[in-house]
Amino acid sequence: MLAQHLHVVYDHIEKHDWPSVREAIVNLPEPEIAELLFEIEPAQRMIVFRLLPRELAGEVFAQMEKEQQNELLQELTQEETRRLLEELTPDDRTSLLEELPGQATQRLLNLLSPEDLKQARQLLGYPPESVGRLMTPDYVALRPEWTIQQALDHIRAKGHDSETIDTVYVTDNRWKLLDAISLRRIILADSSKTVADVMDYQYVCLEAHQDREEAVRFMERYDLSSVPIVDRDGILLGIVTFDDVMDVAVEEVTEDFHKAAAVAPLKENYRGASVFSLYRKRIGWLLALVFTNVFSGAAIASFEEIIAANVALVFFLPLLIDSSGNAGSQSATLAVRALATGEIKLSDWLYLVGKEIFTALLLGLTMALAVSLVGLARGGAIIGLIVSLTMICTVMFGSIIGLMLPFLLSRLKFDPATASAPLITTLADISGVLIYFSIATLALGAE
Amino acid sequence: MLAQHLHVVYDHIEKHDWPSVREAIVNLPEPEIAELLFEIEPAQRMIVFRLLPRELAGEVFAQMEKEQQNELLQELTQEETRRLLEELTPDDRTSLLEELPGQATQRLLNLLSPEDLKQARQLLGYPPESVGRLMTPDYVALRPEWTIQQALDHIRAKGHDSETIDTVYVTDNRWKLLDAISLRRIILADSSKTVADVMDYQYVCLEAHQDREEAVRFMERYDLSSVPIVDRDGILLGIVTFDDVMDVAVEEVTEDFHKAAAVAPLKENYRGASVFSLYRKRIGWLLALVFTNVFSGAAIASFEEIIAANVALVFFLPLLIDSSGNAGSQSATLAVRALATGEIKLSDWLYLVGKEIFTALLLGLTMALAVSLVGLARGGAIIGLIVSLTMICTVMFGSIIGLMLPFLLSRLKFDPATASAPLITTLADISGVLIYFSIATLALGAE
Numbered sequence: 001m002l003a004q005h006l007h008v009v010y011d012h013i014e015k016h017d018w019p020s021v022r023e024a025i026v027n028l029p030e031p032e033i034a035e036l037l038f039e040i041e042p043a044q045r046m047i048v049f050r051l052l053p054r055e056l057a058g059e060v061f062a063q064m065e066k067e068q069q070n071e072l073l074q075e076l077t078q079e080e081t082r083r084l085l086e087e088l089t090p091d092d093r094t095s096l097l098e099e100l101p102g103q104a105t106q107r108l109l110n111l112l113s114p115e116d117l118k119q120a121r122q123l124l125g126y127p128p129e130s131v132g133r134l135m136t137p138d139y140v141a142l143r144p145e146w147t148i149q150q151a152l153d154h155i156r157a158k159g160h161d162s163e164t165i166d167t168v169y170v171t172d173n174r175w176k177l178l179d180a181i182s183l184r185r186i187i188l189a190d191s192s193k194t195v196a197d198v199m200d201y202q203y204v205c206l207e208a209h210q211d212r213e214e215a216v217r218f219m220e221r222y223d224l225s226s227v228p229i230v231d232r233d234g235i236l237l238g239i240v241t242f243d244d245v246m247d248v249a250v251e252e253v254t255e256d257f258h259k260a261a262a263v264a265p266l267k268e269n270y271r272g273a274s275v276f277s278l279y280r281k282r283i284g285w286l287l288a289l290v291f292t293n294v295f296s297g298a299a300i301a302s303f304e305e306i307i308a309a310n311v312a313l314v315f316f317l318p319l320l321i322d323s324s325g326n327a328g329s330q331s332a333t334l335a336v337r338a339l340a341t342g343e344i345k346l347s348d349w350l351y352l353v354g355k356e357i358f359t360a361l362l363l364g365l366t367m368a369l370a371v372s373l374v375g376l377a378r379g380g381a382i383i384g385l386i387v388s389l390t391m392i393c394t395v396m397f398g399s400i401i402g403l404m405l406p407f408l409l410s411r412l413k414f415d416p417a418t419a420s421a422p423l424i425t426t427l428a429d430i431s432g433v434l435i436y437f438s439i440a441t442l443a444l445g446a447e
Numbered sequence: 448m449l450a451q452h453l454h455v456v457y458d459h460i461e462k463h464d465w466p467s468v469r470e471a472i473v474n475l476p477e478p479e480i481a482e483l484l485f486e487i488e489p490a491q492r493m494i495v496f497r498l499l500p501r502e503l504a505g506e507v508f509a510q511m512e513k514e515q516q517n518e519l520l521q522e523l524t525q526e527e528t529r530r531l532l533e534e535l536t537p538d539d540r541t542s543l544l545e546e547l548p549g550q551a552t553q554r555l556l557n558l559l560s561p562e563d564l565k566q567a568r569q570l571l572g573y574p575p576e577s578v579g580r581l582m583t584p585d586y587v588a589l590r591p592e593w594t595i596q597q598a599l600d601h602i603r604a605k606g607h608d609s610e611t612i613d614t615v616y617v618t619d620n621r622w623k624l625l626d627a628i629s630l631r632r633i634i635l636a637d638s639s640k641t642v643a644d645v646m647d648y649q650y651v652c653l654e655a656h657q658d659r660e661e662a663v664r665f666m667e668r669y670d671l672s673s674v675p676i677v678d679r680d681g682i683l684l685g686i687v688t689f690d691d692v693m694d695v696a697v698e699e700v701t702e703d704f705h706k707a708a709a710v711a712p713l714k715e716n717y718r719g720a721s722v723f724s725l726y727r728k729r730i731g732w733l734l735a736l737v738f739t740n741v742f743s744g745a746a747i748a749s750f751e752e753i754i755a756a757n758v759a760l761v762f763f764l765p766l767l768i769d770s771s772g773n774a775g776s777q778s779a780t781l782a783v784r785a786l787a788t789g790e791i792k793l794s795d796w797l798y799l800v801g802k803e804i805f806t807a808l809l810l811g812l813t814m815a816l817a818v819s820l821v822g823l824a825r826g827g828a829i830i831g832l833i834v835s836l837t838m839i840c841t842v843m844f845g846s847i848i849g850l851m852l853p854f855l856l857s858r859l860k861f862d863p864a865t866a867s868a869p870l871i872t873t874l875a876d877i878s879g880v881l882i883y884f885s886i887a888t889l890a891l892g893a894e
Contacts (some may be wrong), residue, residue, distance in 0.1 A: 220480050223690035
C-alpha cells in the first residue's frame with residue numbers, strides 16, 4: 001500500500017503537478033516524506049518541502065539526518081526558517097542546535113521567540129549526552145487533590161501541546177514530582193474520585209545531568225514509554241520520550257560496535273564522514289597496535305637461531321597466533337556484550353574464568369587434532385607434536401586473556417568495550433610467539 | 448529512594464517478618480522484585496514469591512530470565528502453576544512456552560483453560576522469530592460509525608484487559624483493520640463527533656509471519672509504541688507492544704556482536720550457558736579458520752628459501768599481517784553496522800570503496816612511517832624499505848577486502864555480519880604473507 005502511495009507521488013512530481021503532489025504526500029508517514037525529499041532533484045526538493053503544511057513540515061524536518069537538515073536550512077528564507085523552528089518540538093530543536101556549527105546555531109537562536117530562546121538556552125545548558133539534552137518540557141501535570149473529571153478537563157486543555165499524554169505526572173504546587181500515572185488509569189477510573197485515589201507512588205525518574213544511556217537502561221528495564229526528569233530537589237523539569245531514547249540506543253550500540261573493532265566512536269554518519277575524519281578515528285588504535293606488535297617481533301628475534309635451523313616452523317606461525325587471537329576475540333566479545341546488557345556482573349569473573357578453562361581446553365584439543373594432521377604431513381612427528389601442543393596452550397591462553405581483559409578494564413574504570421578484537425589479536429600474538437618457540441626450543445633442543 | 452526501599456525489604460526478610468515483607472515488597476517495581484528473589488536463599492525465595500498478590504506474581508514472573516522461570520516453576524504446585532499461567536499476558540505465555548523443553552510445555556498446556564489453550568496453540572503456530580510469536584490479542588478495537596462517547600465507553604469497558612490503550616484500532620465488522628489512532632486523539636476530540644471524524648487512515652502494520660526484526664525497524668522508523676499485526680487479508684490479529692520489541696532489539700544486537708566475533712548466535716544467557724553449548728557455538732568458525740589459515744602456511748612454504756636466507760624478515764611478519772587484519776576489521780565493522788542500521792545501502796558500495804582507497808592510503812602511509820623506523824633499526828635500509836612498502840600495500844588491501852566483503856556477502860544473500868573480525872584477519876593474513884614475501888623476493892633478489 002505504501003509502495004503504491006509512493007509511486008503516485010513520484011508520478012505527480014515528474015509531471016510537476018504540484019496540487020496533486022500536495023494532496024498525495026500529506027497521507028504519507030513522515031519518515032517516508034523525509035526520504036523522498038532527498039531522492040528527488042534539489043530544485044524539486046524545495047518546491048515539495050514548501051508544499052507541506054507547517055506542522056507536517058516540522059515533523060518531516062525532525063526525521064531528517066543532520067546533514068540533510070543543514071542542507072535544507074541553507075535554502076530556506078529567514079522567515080521560513082523562523083516558522084520551521086517554531087513548529088519543532090523543544091527536544092528536536094535542542095538536537096538541531098547542538099549539532100550545527102557555532103555560527104549557524106547563533107543565527108538560529110536569533111530567530112527564536114524570547115520564550116523559545118529561553119527554553120533552548122536552558123536545555124542546551126545541560127551537559128552533552130545527558131538526559132537533559134533529550135528532554136521536552138511539554139507534558140501534562142496534575143495535582144493530587146483534583147477530581148478525575150478535573151484531571152480529564154485539564155488533559156483535554158493541555159494535551160494538544162504535550163508530546164505525550166499516555167503518561168501524566170502528578171506534582172505538588174511547587175512542581176515536586178509525586179507520581180507518574182498512565183492515562184489509562186485516569187480513563188478507567190470513576191470520574192468522581194480524585195487523582196490521589198488512583199496514585200500508586202510507583203514511579204522511577206532520572207536527574208537531568210545523568211547520562212542518556214541511563215534513560216535507555218531505564219526504559220528497557222521498566223518497560224516505560226517516557227521517563228520524568230527531575231532536578232536534585234525532585235522538581236519536575238521535563239520528560240524524555242521513547243522515540244528519542246530509541247535513537248540514542250541505536251547510536252550507543254553503534255559506538256560499541258566501533259569500539260569492538262578498535263575504531264574511536266564516529267559521531268557522524270558513516271556515509272557522510274570525510275576521509276580525514278575516518279582516518280582520525282582509525283589511526284590511533286592502529287598505531288598503538290603497531291607498536292605493541294613490535295614485542296612479537298622482539299620475541300621472534302630472541303628465537304632467531306631455532307627459526308633459522310627449522311624454517312618449517314614459520315609455516316605454522318600465522319595459523320597458531322591467529323587461532324589464539326580468534327578464540328580470544330570470541331571470549332572477549334561474549335564478555336563485553338554480557339557486561340553491557342547487565343547479563344553478567346563484575347563479580348561473576350571467577351565463575352566465568354572457571355567455565356572458560358574447560359571450554360577453551362575442549363576448543364584447543366579439537367583444533368590441535370585438526371592441526372596435528374597438517375603438522376604431521378608437513379613437518380613430521382616432532383613438528384606435529386610441537387604444533388598441537390602449542391595450539392592447546394595458545395587457544396587456552398588467548399581465550400582466558402580475552403575473557404579477563406574486559407573485567408580488568410572495567411575494574412580499572414575503563415570501558416570494557418576497549419577489549420577489541422584487534423587488541424586481543426595483538427596480545428595473543430605476543431604470547432603465541434613466546435609459547436610456540438619455547439615449546440619448539442624444548443622439543444628440538446632435546447632431539 | 449529505591450535503594451532504601453530495597454534495604455528495608457532485605458531487613459524484613461532477614462528477620463523472617465513476612466507480613467512486613469509483603470507490605471514493603473508490593474511497592475517495588477517488578478524488575479526489582481524479580482532480581483531480589485534470585486539474590487536470596489532458595490527456601491526464602493518461595494516464601495516471598497508466595498506472598499505476592501496474584502497479578503503482581505504474574506508480572507514479576509514475566510520479568511525473570513528463562514532459567515529462573517524454569518527453576519521457579521519446578522517449586523510450584525500444580526494449582527499454583529495454573530493460577531500463575533492465568534495471570535500471564537498471552538504474549539508472555541507464548542514466550543514462556545516456546546522456551547521450555549517439549550515435555551514441560553505439554554505439562555503447562557494441560558493446565559490452561561480451554562480458551563487460553565486455543566489462544567496459546569494459535570500463537571505458537573506462527574513461525575519462530577516471527578512477529579506472530581510476540582503478538583497479544585488483547586487490544587481495543589472501535590468501529591468508525593461509533594461516536595467518540597461510545598468509543599470512550601467501550602475503551603472504559605475493555606481497557607482493563609487490554610495490554611495498551613495508548614493506541615486503539617478501528618476495524619470494520621469483519622475485523623479488517625482500517626486505522627490505528629492514539630487514545631490522545633479520542634480524548635481530545637469533541638464527544639459528539641464520530642470515530643470516522645478523527646480517523647486519518649495513516650497507519651502502518653505488519654503481517655504475522657514477518658520477521659520480528661521488522662517490528663524493531665518499524666518502531667524505530669515510525670516512533671510507534673505498538674504495531675498492529677494482520678493476516679494476508681488485512682484482518683487484525685493482534686498487536687505487538689514496544690516492551691517486547693525492545694527485548695527483541697537487544698537480543699538481535701547481541702547476535703550481531705557474536706557474529707562479529709565469529710561466534711554462532713548463542714540463544715541462551717551467556718552466564719547460564721553450559722561449557723558444551725559454548726564449545727559448540729565457537730568451534731565451527733575456529734576450525735574453518737584453522738583450515739583457511741593453512742593457505743598462509745602454504746604461501747610461506749613457497750617462500751622458504753628467501754626466509755631461510757633472511758630470517759630477520761620473520762621479525763616483521765606478525766606486525767604486518769596483524770596491521771592488515773586490524774585495518775580490515777575496522778572497515779568491515781563500519782560497513783556491517785551501517786548496513787544494519789540502514790545508514791548505507793548496497794548501492795553505496797562503489798562510493799564507499801572510493802573513499803576507503805584514500806582513507807586506507809593515509810592509514811598505510813602513517814603506519815609505514817612508524818614501522819620504517821623499526822625496520823631501519825632492526826634490519827637496515829633495504830629491510831626498512833621492504834617493510835614500509837608492504838605495510839602500505841597490506842593495509843590498503845586489508846581495508847578494501849574488509850569493506851567489500853559485507854557487501855559481497857549481502858549480495859549473495861548471506862548475512863553481511865558474517866564478515867567477522869576473525870574472518871577478515873585470516874584473509875588479511877594470506878594476502879599479507881603473499882605481498883610481504885613477494886616484495887622481499889623482488890627487493891632482495893635484485894640486491
